[in-house]
Amino acid sequence: MEENKQVYRLQGLSCTNCAAKFEKNVREITSVEDVQLNFGAAKLTVQGAATIDELEEAGAFDGIKVYPDNRREPEKKQSFWKKRENITTIISLFFTVVGYVLYFMLDESHPATVGAFISAILIGGYSLFKVGMKNLLKLQFDMKTLMTIAIIGAAIIGEWAEGAVVVFLFALSEALESYSMEKARQSIKSLMDIAPKKATIRRGSATMEIDVEDVRIGDILIIKPGQKIAMDGEVVKGQSSINQAAITGESIPVHKTAGDEVFAGTINEEGSLEVRVTKRVEDTTIAKIIHLVEEAQAEKAPSQQFVDRFAKYYTPAIMIIAFLVAVIPPLLFGGSWSEWVYSGLAVLVVGCPCALVVSTPVAIVTAIGNAARNGVLIKGGIHLEETGRLNAIAFDKTGTLTEGKPEVTDIVLLTDKSESEILSIAQSIEQFSQHPLASAITRKAIRVHAESYQADGFISVTGKGAKATVQGVEYYIGSPTLFEDILDIGSKVREKISRLQADGKTVMLLGTETKVDALIAVADQIRKSSKTIIHKLHELGIKQTVMLTGDNKLTGNAIGSSLGLTETKAELLPEDKLIAINNIKEKYGNVAMVGDGINDAPALASANVGIAMGGAGTDTALETADIALMADDLEKLPYTISLSRKTLAIIKQNITFALALKIVALLLVIPGWLTLWIAIFADMGATLIVVLNSMRLIKKDVL
Structure with missing residues (x-):
């Protein structure tokens, strides 16, 4: 069936009635099995073996011209006065x-x-x-x-x-x-012109300029300063600032170095880059945006x-x-x-x-096009209208309101060990763990050049922490609950833990079976723009802003109050978030859920509007959300609501x-x-x- 599908661009499609009549005429062609006409995008999808002449004959009453979708020839622009x-x-x-x-x-x-x-x-x-x-x-x-x-x-x-x-x-x-x-x-036409039609690539020892349709996955793109990047890929050599405004709407260029992802249609501002192509031309982020906008x-x-x-x-x-x-x-x-x-x-x-x-x-067509040029992908008129009627917005915490990358904020020494030694012991145990808090300790130890110790006999204590032998001593690292099971940590230590938790920090303890050596406080850093954005949303008349998090109540409430949110719901499992969304919907009417498009899928689906962040980096966000903010930032959320209302x-x-x-x-x-x-x-x-x-x-x- 797919082999028989042809996609065409139309010129001269002047009005909705003409579009309906043209579609009816095409449907009556004997070789046509099915037809879909997209008036907004002036695009025709035909299932069957109709020729261009037959299609143009079907549109002759309105002078409609038909061109294959994949034809790269520029359309002849006619002056308004010469038609x-x-x-x-x-x-x-x-x-x-x-x-x-x-x-x-x-x-x-x-x-x-x-x-x-x-x-x-x-x-x-x-x-x-x-x-x-x-x-x-x-x-x-x-x-x-x-x-x-x-x-x-x-x-x-x-x-x-x-x-x-x-x-x-x-x-x-x-x-x-x-x-x-x-x-x-x-x-749409301006979006289609964003990415270059040709690319300079290196295959083996040969460098050549070819059409982007002929570029293969694994080819190396050569990108000079000031040039547009022709394909999605990964930087393998060089570093530069990349202007990603065409894709994400971000006005400030983003620094890219080896291992970073770059997108077709973005501009290399200063250094030379070599980029390994990771997607074919029809699968690039800009190609997906164009398809989804249409x-x-x-x-x-x-x-x-x-x-x-x-x-x-x-x-x-x-x-x-x-x-x-x-x-x-x-x-x-x-x-x-x-x-x-x-x-x-x-x-x-x-x-x-x-x-x-x-x-x-x-x-609708104008608004969706405007949003796409500003780094916001709205998947249909229904979502545009629903966004214009929002009364409440729920936010996933990690990676949405916060950076999603926890950092060590405090090390409270309780024995005569130095901070560097505490970090060395903690890192030696945590290097075996995949937990985000473990990676925060590892990053901190590397930054302060802590000495590297060897840990033996690592054992994970599910949901609480881990233990291992370091320099002949068995150490434990984990939550206060883990240590409460081993020894009496004392009221003074409990008081210090409570004080850190009240500041929105997650506290880990490091010690042995007989004593606690240190408290290590870790916190996910709040995005600098989050507070301003929440304020803007309240100014726009959003009645309820709610944070949904799996964190403990102390941490959740601390972050929620510092951001000026109207409500915080903490200690939630994914199914609890779904219940929370339904409760907010009952109480306030139309609700949006803002997340990363990968986690919390049930809550995103249940909300009137599911809004995913970082759409440029994840295919999942582009495919699952009703609206995708292409930049990994909430900056475009007030703009989207304002555009929808207008x-x-x-x-x-x-x-x-x-x-x-x-x-x-x-x-x-x-x-x-x-x-x-x-x-x-x-x-x-x-x-x-x-x-x-x-x-x-x-x-x-x-x-």
Whole structure:
């Protein structure tokens, strides 16, 4: 099945109705088994053996061009003024103006005047009529069908001038909608242009420049200062500062040296680097981001689903209303046929659901593109909307609010042994352990150049610590509980332990069966930005910020209060975190869970929005979370919430405005004030305002 799947890029896909019709036409091709059209990304996925000619024929009604997805040829950029449909719009305007000049100079019914208006209608409305008439014969009622009926009706009752204006304004509206959609799609196109198309590599002793599609895993990339990195890989030689803003949104370059991971599309700022390629071009982080952003833009948000359902019933309802307006007054109340048919046509025009249909997708596509450029991957419109409605946020502690790398903060000596000797004994035992606290002791011992001792007979005491013989003496290292089982540690030692724990530190004891030699306090360092970010979230109106941690209550509460969190839940197992998320959801409504995307998977899945940090480094985070913050930092969380809220507000404004303007225009029918002019201005004006309002989301910073 997969072998038969073809992916194409589309040019000239101008509106949502055209997209739906194109998809239907493609589906009717006999060799096509299935088809998926992504309007936001202008991307077509076809299951079957359809040729490009067949696909372009299916889209001929809208001048749609089809290109293979993997073709690297740059798309031909056409000036707005050189597009055929825009040229015909300008010619239509010219003949409309000529018609009005003759209207005032000669007469409304003069052949020259009528001729100018007919020219404007035929030139500007040719493509509209072609589609509209076909739809009318098939009884398919979309916007172009409604407009065709309205213009033919205007011609029949002799309203040539208004027919010409309607054609021009509709063509202008379509051109502007197409232009704005292209601008929105630039967010993806700009992402696709981030990574270079060629790479300089070394294979064996030969150095060559080749297309990135031909680069193999294991090839060595040669990257000079100022160059973009073409592929994901691992630095094997050299060191440099790398600007990762294109992937993670971080403004400050990150220092990279041998063993560090680098990403395609990032910029090498100073030193020369040699990088071993670890992923093929289609698997790089930027390729995954592009794919996920396109998928996200195809997924319909709840408000868009509502609009689609509404429009389904709305269009036939408008046609019935227009028919009744045209027929009932003349039949039942002796009204003038020409006057009420005219009003019925105006109702048809004002009833076009253009503004309503574009109210949501343009906003969603633009916002998701903006987020991607800022290092935030939002996996769909539904997650964007859910984030805009958040009342509470739960945070995993380790690696999210803290650095996730514990450090030794205090060594309290209780005998005559020196600090260096204590570290030497502790390191000799802990070198056999995989526990994060053990690695903190090892790092500290290396930093102070503690002497290296040999430990024999290492035994792990599950959940409590370990013991081993060092220089002929059996030493224990571990939690206070381990020592309480061996000897009475005394009230003074207990007091010192409690004081350290109250500061949010984990305390280990080192000693023998008869005495405690030292207390070693270890703490996971709080991220410098965490406190500021929590403050920003509260300013944004997030009612509840909760830390979920497996640490003891003293440590958890100390960190929670220092960060200004509203609540801390400590000593939690993974299943307890899931229960905690459900409790927060019941109490506060919409809740997000922020973690690393690997641990705490049940809690991330249970929350309304699962937000993973460090998406650039982990495929798991990209795949499992609803939203991935590409940098390993919370800095982008307030931005994401702000963007989501602004998007929600804009969608609501768009839907409200589009419907309100229609209702006001329709009410003008009652006193007989609704003209074709007012109708088309109401329709085009609503579409234009909705589109321009959505385009405000293109701005990089929304905070």
